[in-house]
Amino acid sequence: MNCMACIEYIIIGLMIISAILAVEWRDLLAAAVGMAAVSLFASLLFFLLQAPDVAMTEAAIGAALSGAVFIFAIKRTQRYETEDEEKPGWWVRW
Amino acid sequence: MLKRALAIITLLIIGYWIAQGLAGVPFGQDRMLVGQYYLDHVKAQTGSVNAVTAIVVNYRGFDTLGEVTVLFIASTGVGALLWKRRKERTAKTEGSIVLTTGTRLLMPFIILFGAYIFIHGHLTPGGGFPGGATIATAFLLLYMAFTQYEIPHKAFEKTEGVAGMSYVLVGLIGLAIGGYFLYDWIWQTWGWGVNNIGRLFSGGFIPIIYTLIGIKVGTELSGIIDNMLKEEVSE
Numbered sequence: 001m002n003c004m005a006c007i008e009y010i011i012i013g014l015m016i017i018s019a020i021l022a023v024e025w026r027d028l029l030a031a032a033v034g035m036a037a038v039s040l041f042a043s044l045l046f047f048l049l050q051a052p053d054v055a056m057t058e059a060a061i062g063a064a065l066s067g068a069v070f071i072f073a074i075k076r077t078q079r080y081e082t083e084d085e086e087k088p089g090w091w092v093r094w
Numbered sequence: 095m096l097k098r099a100l101a102i103i104t105l106l107i108i109g110y111w112i113a114q115g116l117a118g119v120p121f122g123q124d125r126m127l128v129g130q131y132y133l134d135h136v137k138a139q140t141g142s143v144n145a146v147t148a149i150v151v152n153y154r155g156f157d158t159l160g161e162v163t164v165l166f167i168a169s170t171g172v173g174a175l176l177w178k179r180r181k182e183r184t185a186k187t188e189g190s191i192v193l194t195t196g197t198r199l200l201m202p203f204i205i206l207f208g209a210y211i212f213i214h215g216h217l218t219p220g221g222g223f224p225g226g227a228t229i230a231t232a233f234l235l236l237y238m239a240f241t242q243y244e245i246p247h248k249a250f251e252k253t254e255g256v257a258g259m260s261y262v263l264v265g266l267i268g269l270a271i272g273g274y275f276l277y278d279w280i281w282q283t284w285g286w287g288v289n290n291i292g293r294l295f296s297g298g299f300i301p302i303i304y305t306l307i308g309i310k311v312g313t314e315l316s317g318i319i320d321n322m323l324k325e326e327v328s329e
Contacts, residue, residue, distance in 0.1 A: 052219040053146060056211065060227035065315060068234055072322045 008048055015041040026081045028074050036067035141281045141288070142216040142297040150221065151300045155276035159261060161223075162307060166258065169314040172321050181324040189239040197239040204232040212308030216297035222304040226311025233316040237323055245320055250313045257310040264299055264306075 015038055022034030039062025046055035132145055132153065142148040150158055188194070211218075212225030236243050268277030280286050281298025290296040 053221060053224060056220055056224035057227060060224060060231055064231045065227060065234065065319070068238075068319065069322050076325070 004048070008045065011041050011045050011048070015045070028079055028081060029071065032067055032070040032074060035070065036063045039063040039066070137291060140278065140298055140300065141291055142300050143292050144216055144218065146219070147215045147221050147300055147304065148297075151215075151303050152278055152298070155265070155303070158303075158307070159265070159276070162258065162261065162310060165311060165314055169318050172318050176321045178326040180327050182327045183241060183244065183323065184325045184327070185241045185323075188241055194239045197235045201232050201236060204235070205229055208232070208308065208312065212304045213301060214294065215304035216300040217292065217294070222307025223311055225304075225308040227315060229308070229312035230315030230319065233312075234319050237319060245316050247317075247320075250317060254310055254313040254317070257306045257313075261303060261306050261310075264303060268299075 018034045018037040018041065022031045022038065025031045025034060039058055043055045043058040043063065046052075046058055132149055136142060136145045136148045140148040140152045142152070189197070208225045208228035210225075211220035211228060212222045215221035215225075233245060265276040268279050269275045271277060271279040271283055278298040280302070286298070287293075287296035294301075
């Protein structure tokens with residue numbers, strides 16, 4: 001395993017962590033940022049896997065535009081989730 | 095709890111089944127003949143150095159027309175769902191000095207970079223969709239920085255329509271000259287740019303179609319941002 005593969009595995013790990021955080025965070029603004037982070041790491045990974053055109057599209061649409069659209073939607077509705085039945089985190093719900 | 099356990103067991107069985115099915119497929123090896131065919135013939139048949147955009151626009155041009163149509167339908171859907179009689183921008187706080195100054199300085203360069211991406215689609219990685227999205231992010235920056243800013247709607251809608259129709263028109267000219275829709279008449283009939291492969295003025299109709307797609311995607315995504323941002327104003 002050379003070092004390039006290490007970087008790819010680190011990026012995949014960061015993607016998984018930010019995806020879990022985006023689902024779990026109650027603050028929807030933070031969740032939108034977490035979702036944009038997934039796209040950003042995916043774009044890095046596309047670049048490392050030698051698909052720079054897909055990386056550009058992913059960075060522009062996934063990280064910038066869809067994140068902005070989510071933030072506009074949160075601004076119009078409400079910022080925090082308020083369901084009581086799913087209060088504890090996934091480790092308790094199990 | 096039992097339901098959850100059952101769901102997990104089902105998922106594991108399905109996952110094992112799919113993994114067994116995919117175990118025989120060699121990943122990362124080229125088992126398809128068509129990929130090597132494209133790589134061998136892309137320069138002679140399309141005049142483009144970048145094989146990816148040659149496949150997207152030239153060999154699979156009809157699929158790209160469908161993609162553009164899907165994006166158009168999505169933008170129309172957003173417009174129809176968020177339609178209100180009177181919509182205005184209601185933002186109160188002006189952007190910070192860093193944001194406004196940065197926007198003023200960066201905006202032309204972001205648009206220039208987006209235009210570069212789609213004009214050089216046949217030479218460098220990229221093409222109409224990334225270029226258009228980059229241009230749309232420039233307009234998003236303008237919307238965030240200035241409270242009063244709005245895109246020129248009439249001009250944008252007309253540009254979008256003209257760009258979409260020109261794509262079909264280029265395809266129809268190919269139908270008239272070469273016998274099938276989206277025939278590359280600039281390259282195959284006229285032979286324009288034969289001695290120029292690898293420079294800007296080559297690649298048949300790829301740069302033309304990608305410029306049209308870039309303009310269309312940029313205006314469409316800016317329209318979606320505009321629709322999402324504006325709010326209804328009671329009179």
